[in-house]
Amino acid sequence: MSRKNVAVIGCGIGKSHIIEGYVPHPDKFKVAAICDLNEDRLNAVADEFDIPVRTTSFEECLQNDDIDIIDICTPPGIHREQVVAALANGKHVICEKPLTGSLADVDAIMAAEKTAKGTLMPIFQYRYGDGIEKAKRIIEAGIAGKAYMGSVETFWLRTADYYAVPWRGKWDTELGGVLVTHALHLHDMMMHLMGPAAKVFGRVATRVNDIEVEDCASASLEMANGAFVTLSCTLGSQEQISRLRLHFENVTFESSHEPYAPGKDPWKILAANDAVQRQIDEVIGDWQPVSPRFTTQMDHFHRYLCGNGPLPVSSSDARRALELVTAIYQSSDSGAQVALPVNTDSPKYASWRAKTK
Incomplete structure (x- = not known):
């Protein structure tokens, strides 16, 4: 089975991905690079897990031809731009929840997936x-x-x-x-x-x-x-x-x-x-x-990448979860029941912060 090189972007929940998702599968994954803006935290995690490449530049990870998977563990507000950029650079992508901040942004990510060489797997461990x-x-x-x-x-x-x-x-x-x-x-x-x-x-x-x-x-x-x-x-x-x-x-x-x-x-x-x-x-x-949480989700993703099983979590799964969020926000704002699916005509489609008339 082919071992995949991973760049972990963000050392917060990213450290849990390493401990639970990658360390238990040394034959399947190698954390080859790690990126964080906090250099003290970056160096501490890199030293702990003997990660050869450490950087504060997301772009450097995108341009690294040795990297197969970009694992996005950054604050949610930048997920969309990072996911789309990683897909555009031919990488497989893992992204922490929430995938992004509106159904419009989810749909933009799903549109980017259609022409991408790589596959996106959202996290639902x-x-x-x-x-x-x-x-x-x-x-x-x-x-x-x-x-x-x-x-x-x-x-x-x-x-x-x-x-x-x-x-x-x-x-x-x-x-x-x-x-x-x-x-x-x-x-x-x-x-x-x-x-x-x-x-x-x-x-x-x-x-x-x-x-x-x-x-x-x-x-x-x-x-x-x-x-x-x-x-x-x-x-x-x-x-x-x-x-x-x-x-x-x-x-x-x-x-x-x-x-x-x-x-x-x-x-x-x-x-x-x-x-x-x-x-x-x-x-x-x-x-x-069955091992819980990231250990099994990452194992299933590797199986998928090797053609041995289905994609464990898809962008459609992430959209379904965020559609429910959108409906709850819309209902709370309007005081009315909301029927699903939530479509482009919803006042909350482009932004949860938009007021419902």
């Missing part, structure tokens, strides 16, 4: 782990049956110290609040298991911190399959919890409550009766442990 992947297999096998109801809770804590980082908490640089930078993971997990939303009523507010963007939100969804789902998220919880509880005709699933790895076991998988349990045992009885 919470999809990976034993718990969520067992649930996905059971649902896809048809055992769970009709989807009834779900609840998704992103109850995290972020204080003034967190927002002391200059780009956080601002529309121009972070692109949004709890919906965009925190709960987006859980909401993607829910749609990964229950499919897309069809109708959205939402509310957002800034109640916890002195910031521009929202830190509390709630929404009521009607899914395309007819199920109802409630979303609740805050950055003011004194106990940090990520939790999905999804009710189907034959099975109820409840995730791990671990805030930053809810895809891991233990998950509750509650069968309606013994016959359903036997079916579940048949489809997951041979289960082999």
